[in-house]
Every structure is written in structure tokens, then in C-alpha cells.
Amino acid sequence: MTDAQERSLERVGYDTSGGMNRSASFLIEDESAKEATSKEQDLVMASMREARQKYPWVKELEFSLVKRDKDEFTRLVASHEDAAGNFIHVARGAKIAFPAQSCFLLKTQRYEQILHNIIVLEPGSQLHLITGCTTASYRTAGRHVAITEIFVREKAQLTYTMVHDWAPEVEVFPRSTITVAPGGSYISNYVALTKVKHIETDPVAIVNAGATARFNSIIYAKKGSHLDIGGRLLLRGEGARGEILSRVVAEGSRVISRGYIEGASATTKGHMECNGILLDEAASIYAIPELEAIDPDTELSHEAAVGKIAGEQLNYLMARGLSLDTARSLIIRGFLDVKIEGLPLSLQKVIDTMIEQATKKEAI
Amino acid sequence: MVEVEGKRLLDGIDMEICEGEIHVVFGPNGSGKSSLINTIMGLPPYCVTHGEIRFRGESILDLPIYERAKLGVSLAFQQPPAVNGVSLSALFKTMGIEGERIEKLAKDLNMGGHLNRDINAGFSGGEMKRGEMLQLLAQEPELILLDEPESGVDVDSIQLLTQITRRLFQKEIPIRERTTGGIIVTHTGSVLKHLHANRGYVMINGRLMCSGAPLDIFTQIRRHGFGACIQEFEQGGNDHD
Numbered sequence: 001m002t003d004a005q006e007r008s009l010e011r012v013g014y015d016t017s018g019g020m021n022r023s024a025s026f027l028i029e030d031e032s033a034k035e036a037t038s039k040e041q042d043l044v045m046a047s048m049r050e051a052r053q054k055y056p057w058v059k060e061l062e063f064s065l066v067k068r069d070k071d072e073f074t075r076l077v078a079s080h081e082d083a084a085g086n087f088i089h090v091a092r093g094a095k096i097a098f099p100a101q102s103c104f105l106l107k108t109q110r111y112e113q114i115l116h117n118i119i120v121l122e123p124g125s126q127l128h129l130i131t132g133c134t135t136a137s138y139r140t141a142g143r144h145v146a147i148t149e150i151f152v153r154e155k156a157q158l159t160y161t162m163v164h165d166w167a168p169e170v171e172v173f174p175r176s177t178i179t180v181a182p183g184g185s186y187i188s189n190y191v192a193l194t195k196v197k198h199i200e201t202d203p204v205a206i207v208n209a210g211a212t213a214r215f216n217s218i219i220y221a222k223k224g225s226h227l228d229i230g231g232r233l234l235l236r237g238e239g240a241r242g243e244i245l246s247r248v249v250a251e252g253s254r255v256i257s258r259g260y261i262e263g264a265s266a267t268t269k270g271h272m273e274c275n276g277i278l279l280d281e282a283a284s285i286y287a288i289p290e291l292e293a294i295d296p297d298t299e300l301s302h303e304a305a306v307g308k309i310a311g312e313q314l315n316y317l318m319a320r321g322l323s324l325d326t327a328r329s330l331i332i333r334g335f336l337d338v339k340i341e342g343l344p345l346s347l348q349k350v351i352d353t354m355i356e357q358a359t360k361k362e363a364i
Numbered sequence: 365m366v367e368v369e370g371k372r373l374l375d376g377i378d379m380e381i382c383e384g385e386i387h388v389v390f391g392p393n394g395s396g397k398s399s400l401i402n403t404i405m406g407l408p409p410y411c412v413t414h415g416e417i418r419f420r421g422e423s424i425l426d427l428p429i430y431e432r433a434k435l436g437v438s439l440a441f442q443q444p445p446a447v448n449g450v451s452l453s454a455l456f457k458t459m460g461i462e463g464e465r466i467e468k469l470a471k472d473l474n475m476g477g478h479l480n481r482d483i484n485a486g487f488s489g490g491e492m493k494r495g496e497m498l499q500l501l502a503q504e505p506e507l508i509l510l511d512e513p514e515s516g517v518d519v520d521s522i523q524l525l526t527q528i529t530r531r532l533f534q535k536e537i538p539i540r541e542r543t544t545g546g547i548i549v550t551h552t553g554s555v556l557k558h559l560h561a562n563r564g565y566v567m568i569n570g571r572l573m574c575s576g577a578p579l580d581i582f583t584q585i586r587r588h589g590f591g592a593c594i595q596e597f598e599q600g601g602n603d604h605d
Contacts, residue, residue, distance in 0.1 A: 315407050315408065319429055323430050330455070331450060335449045
């Protein structure tokens with residue numbers, strides 16, 4: 001692996017040096033698994049091709065949450081009999097202390113990376129997973145299409161942090177569904193702060209009785225990017241709870257920020273916050289917060305605010321001696337700096353570093 | 365002359381503030397007091413159409429807000445905005461001010477617990493004012509502009525605020541050694557008691573109508589209102605013109 005590739009991996013939180021505490025690692029280049037290791041007996045980190053051989057039940061999980069014919073991209077993945085991808089399994093009751101890491105690297109120019117991932121956390125288990133998606137070079141063009149099906153069993157807890165660091169000529173179409181069994185918890189942190197041609201993702205979490213799910217999205221859409229991002233929470237079991245939080249900064253880019261919460265059972269509770277900042281005339285943010293109350297005993301709420309940086313905030317900071325650019329980047333950094341509850345420090349640092357880089361004066 | 369969208373807000377203003385001096389501008393709400401110090405700070409939408417603003421002999425009219433601040437002009441806002449996501453600590457770090465000094469200043473101002481909070485978000489009236497003073501102390505300005513420093517502050521906090529204001533204006537050192545001066549805009553005057561300000565003015569409709577000893581003006585305003593005050597000082601003690 002070249003130094004440049006290593007740097008690409010590091011930017012998305014993937015440690016190649018072995019210096020950081022990682023419980024397991026998985027690296028795929030295009031569709032070829034380069035690393036699949038685990039330091040924990042109760043944690044399986046494998047390629048999907050290997051997993052299908054070793055654990056026949058994995059095939060039964062495939063397309064059990066995401067329908068094959070949902071759209072052209074799911075059909076594309078389904079057309080690949082033995083699609084590459086990442087398989088993660090945490091045994092019943094296993095609480096994995098250190099984060100596991102996986103990385104999807106688009107290496108070959110104009111490659112179409114087609115993946116199918118399965119993640120299973122058995123009852124009572126816990127895992128922090130950080131997944132980085134990146135390219136071998138800034139000049140790489142290509143397409144990433146991935147189905148991810150996640151099974152969080154009873155009282156299991158998964159924190160899933162995904163960092164996208166694609167290149168300007170990459171198109172990205174993830175299709176993910178998560179089922180959270182009673183008493184389980186799923187927290188998704190999605191971070192995309194670099195230029196990309198197109199991302200279209202709208203993961204769905206089915207939240208069962210007494211379970212919780214949360215989608216946090218931190219987006220800095222650079223010039224020329226087109227992002228259609230969101231999250232759907234289906235609160236299907238009694239007492240299920242969920243939250244969607246998105247912070248979007250758009251600079252010469254088009255962002256569609258979706259959020260949907262369905263309250264379909266008694267005493268369910270959901271809340272959504274969609275906030276966006278437009279940095280210039282060429283930027284646009286289309287926020288679509290949707291609430292659907294099906295059960296009369298559900299409590300759903302949302303707040304959305306989209307606009308440019310308030311002039312009074314800029315003037316205030318400039319009155320403290322900060323130049324316009326510095327004041328602006330300080331406000332943007334603060335806007336994106338969502339401290340995520342329960343996130344390990346090492347993962348928070350990855351996000352903080354990315355925000356720092358994205359909001360440097362010269363970057364803005 | 366100062367205008368906003370073609371409308372005249374201030375006219376005929378003539379003030380000179382020397383080191384060690386505190387000038388106080390009284391006036392009813394909407395008289396133009398805040399417009400005056402906002403204009404000096406360079407805030408929009410105020411536009412100086414005639415006249416000059418000089419700081420240490422040099423015109424600052426063409427300088428943006430932050431250049432004026434760097435030169436040593438600093439404003440404590442009457443209603444400072446909340447800046448969500450940006451803590452006071454992050455602001456001070458960006459301003460390049462050393463952490464230990466800030467911590468000490470914050471402790472003196474009962475703001476130690478606020479350094480890691482977002483600027484002005486959820487602050488009480490008193491906390492906002494102390495936050496403003498903390499920032500000004502950190503900036504070490506030479507021309508201090510205070511916009512209604514006592515508004516929204518409970519009675520118990522006025523004393524602390526007065527102490528901080530004295531510190532800002534270097535009241536504890538001999539006048540010849542002081543390097544700061546400034547303008548306090550107020551319509552209640554309660555912060556003035558221990559400040560020994562040098563000169564007071566009454567502003568009505570964007571004009572300084574009279575001037576004199578600040579506490580005398582303040583007493584007159586409290587007793588008889590702004591109108592009577594102007595009459596009194598125009599007849600007796602107007603040394604402004």
C-alpha cells in the first residue's frame with residue numbers, strides 16, 4: 001500500500017499502523033478483501049464470501065431487510081451471486097471494548113464497487129464500529145453501491161460511525177436497513193465532509209419494543225457535490241424511541257436532507273432536528289422532515305432551520321478581532337461539532353479532525 | 365452624519381475622548397445612543413455620510429470591524445447574539461488568548477463555569493453582561509464602548525458589574541497612567557455611582573442636546589425627565605457647543 005493510500009485510510013479513521021486499539025479490522029480494495037482480522041474470540045470479522053462458506057445461515061439474512069427489487073441499485077447487488085462485502089458477528093453477551101474498523105477503498109479508476117454487508121449483534125452484545133469509505137486518490141472516479149443489513153438483537157448495542165471521504169468524481173449509493181430488537185440500541189453517526197459527485201442514502205431503522213435508534217449526520221457539501229441524505233425511523237414496538245439529527249453545510253452544492261419518523265405503536269417517541277447553513281448563492285438545501293403518527297399514543301416532533309450564517313453572529317465575532325473568514329469558519333466548525341453521546345474518544349477525535357480540516361480557512 | 369438606508373440617524377456629533385476619560389450618553393429609548401457606539405465599532409447598517417471617526421489621530425472610517433477591534437476599539441453589546449456551537453473557550457483560543465489568563469479572568473467574573481458553554485446560549489441577563497465584560501477584559505481595548513451595561517442585570521450583580529467596569533477603565537491606577545477611555549451608553553445610569561465618569565450628554569433624536577457632569581445630568585433626568593434636563597443644562601451648564 002502506498003503512503004497516499006495509507007493517508008486516505010487514516011483520514012477515515014482506519015488505523016494501518018496498529019498503534020490504535022482496534023478489536024478487529026477489515027479492508028476491501030475494490031472488491032478484493034485485503035485484511036480481515038479480529039483480536040476478539042467473540043467477534044468475527046470476515047469477508048462476505050468467506051462468511052457464506054463458513055456460516056450457511058448468512059445467506060438467509062441477505063435480502064431479509066432490504067428488498068432485492070427496491071430499486072436499480074439493490075437489483076444490481078442482487079445480480080451478483082456472491083457479492084463481496086463485510087461480515088461482522090458479535091457473540092451473545094460479548095461486550096467489545098475497543099472499536100472495530102472496516103474500510104471500503106475504491107482503488108481502480110472508474111471501478112464499480114458492488115458490496116453486500118451483513119452485521120449481526122447477538123443478544124446483549126456491544127460493539128463500536130467505524131467504517132471509512134474512501135478512494136486511493138483524489139483523482140479516482142468510480143461508483144460505490146452497497147447494501148448493508150444490520151441485525152441488532154435483544155438488548156444489544158451498536159454504535160456505527162461511518163466516515164465518507166470520497167473524491168469529486170465518485171457516485172455513492174448505499175442502501176441500508178437496520179432492525180433493532182426489543183431493548184436494543186443503534187446509533188448511527190454519518191460524517192461526509194469532502195467533495196463527492198453524488199451520494200444518495202436513506203437508511204431505514206426498524207425500532208422494536210423498548211429499543212432506541214438514532215441517526216446523526218454531519219455533512220459539509222463542497223462545491224459541485226450533490227447529496228441526497230437522510231434517515232428513516234420506523235418506531236414499530238411499544239415504547240420505541242428514536243432521534244434524527246442532521247447538520248448540513250452547503251457550499252456551491254445541492255443537498256436534500258430527508259428525515260422520516262413513523263410512530264406506529266403506543267408510547268413511542270421520536271424527534272428530529274434538521275439544521276442547515278448555506279454558504280453562498282450557488283448552494284441549496286432542501287430539508288424534508290416528515291412525521292407520520294399512526295398510533296394515537298405516539299409523540300413525534302421536529303424542528304428544522306435552514307439559512308445563511310446570521311450576520312449578527314459574524315459581526316459579533318469580528319468585534320472580537322476575528323476576520324470575516326475566521327469568524328465564518330469558527331461558526332461552521334461549531335455548527336458541525338455535535339458531541340455524540342457515548343462515542344469513544346478515539347472516534348470523536350476522527351470526526352473532530354475531519355471537521356477541523358473541512359473548516360480550515362483555506363478549505364472554505 | 366450617520367444614515368441607514370437614506371434615513372438620518374445621527375447628526376452633529378462631536379466628541380473627543382482622551383485616555384482615562386469616561387463619557388456617558390443618556391437618552392430615551394430610540395434616541396440613537398446605541399447607533400452612536402455601533403457606528404464607532406463599524407457595525408452595519410450604519411453608514412457615515414459626513415464627518416470622521418479618528419482613533420489615535422488616524423481615521424478608522426474605512427476599516428472593517430475586526431481591524432478596528434485589533435487597533436483597540438471594543439464594544440460590549442447590549443443584546444449579544446447566541447453563537448450556538450461556539451464556546452467562549454473556543455472564541456478565546458481563536459483570538460489567540462492564553463488559557464490560564466482567561467481562566468483567572470473568568471473566575472474573577474464568576475464565569476468560570478461558562479467557558480465551555482456556547483456563547484450567550486441560555487445565559488441570563490447578568491451572565492451575558494459578565495460574558496461581554498470578560499471578552500473586553502481579554503481584548504484589553506483602549507477605546508471601550510459599553511452599551512447599556514446594566515440592563516437586564518439584577519440588583520445584586522450591579523456591584524460586581526461596577527467593579528468590572530472600573531477594572532476595564534483602569535480606575536485603580538493614577539489617571540496619568542491609564543491607557544483606556546470610552547463611552548457608556550445608558551438610560552438608567554445605575555452603573556455610574558462609583559465610576560466617576562468625566563462627561564455626560566443627553567441624546568435626543570440622534571443629536572447630543574446638552575452636556576455636563578454625568579451625575580448631575582443623571583440626577584436631573586431622574587427628577588424631571590429628559591426634556592427638563594435639556595432645558596436646565598442648555599441654560600446653565602451646556603459646554604458642548
